[in-house]
């Protein structure tokens with residue numbers, strides 16, 4: 001197989017609350033991640049991987065690894081401790097140093113502006129249900145553009161908005177209605193459209209786009225009912241979140257599903273125009289696994305509300321795929337699904353694609369020889385990179401690939417037990433230890449991949 005273009009952004013990713021630590025240091029306000037309840041024996045995010053204090057050493061390692069790009073997120077409440085109002089100069093100074101260190105190391109910074117860490121003060125005022133949060137987000141992003149826009153060429157608006165909406169813990173536990181969740185989603189789509197429009201009006205040369213989690217869903221069989229179920233599923237899991245930033249309007253099939261479920265968002269006057277005016281330059285997306293769905297004909301009279309396993313009675317239900325192996329944490333592994341997803345995305349949208357996350361979580365341990373032998377990660381990443389390279393040769397415009405994660409970070413729900421990094425961080429859920437960094441076997445393997453242009 002041939003190489004990828006020489007300007008390809010070989011990268012790796014993290015997110016602020018999962019990697020930085022210093023969760024209330026130097027004026028940072030709490031985010032919803034700092035106030036949420038965590039499962040037993042699972043670390044909080046107070047120290048995380050302490051990237052806040054170790055970032056110089058981390059970037060030196062990224063440089064040794066040969067990264068061409070580092071995708072990280074900016075913590076909204078580090079810049080604006082209550083989400084709006086007074087700027088925290090120490091917050092700007094931290095990201096100034098981080099961005100400058102990347103550039104000095106020849107690493108392109110790719111910035112996510114919001115990665116699951118809404119400032120808690122905004123959450124207390126209603127969160128995304130409150131339309132005022134839209135303007136707060138736009139004002140925050142303008143501060144980032146004004147301050148870092150001269151050095152940052154790649155901006156991502158919202159990480160995995162679709163997972164925040166579809167796998168919303170408050171909805172699944174019954175504390176929030178499904179309609180409320182899609183109303184919040186609508187407000188996030190408006191906020192994103194406004195920010196994209198603003199970025200374009202400010203006339204920067206860089207690129208901006210959304211960063212959902214996208215995975216093409218297969219029908220469980222060739223039965224037409226299953227194929228229709230897969231279409232419904234793709235519309236609400238994938239296209240709902242990309243048709244808006246690419247075409248400036250909701251995907252009609254997704255909207256008809258929301259209407260059938262009686263959870264369609266209310267549009268205020270002018271909303272359709274706002275969505276139409278914020279068209280992205282690139283599509284960034286995270287890919288971990290595919291989905292398989294079947295028709296779902298339940299008892300008559302059952303409500304059309306989604307359930308925790310991503311099923312909607314009368315439309316589709318998620319099933320496991322007998323052709324796929326699983327990770328030790330139960331996630332299906334599907335590198336060909338990655339290639340299929342790349343083709344589907346490019347066929348539908350014809351926009352440059354940037355992969356912002358792809359990786360495998362496992363229980364890595366420091367071996368007696370002082371190394372971390374993560375062959376399973378090398379296998380996973382290698383299979384996915386091969387399929388991506390194949391898709392590029394088949395005509396898909398992919399501008400970069402970021403593995404998740406550059407170094408071990410605290411997992412969204414499973415603490416430090418579930419590690420994704422190319423670099424090991426010496427701590428556990430219960431012991432902070434010395435936080436020393438150890439390149440894993442996958443680090444040296446990825447170094448070779450980058451050096452050889454993907455081969």
Ligand code: BGP
Nearest residue numbers: 015159160361410411412413418
């Ligand atoms: C994505 C998130 C990341 C990251 C990753 C792995 O959904 O954008 O923040 O954590 O998934 O997920 P987890 O940590 O739950 O295994």
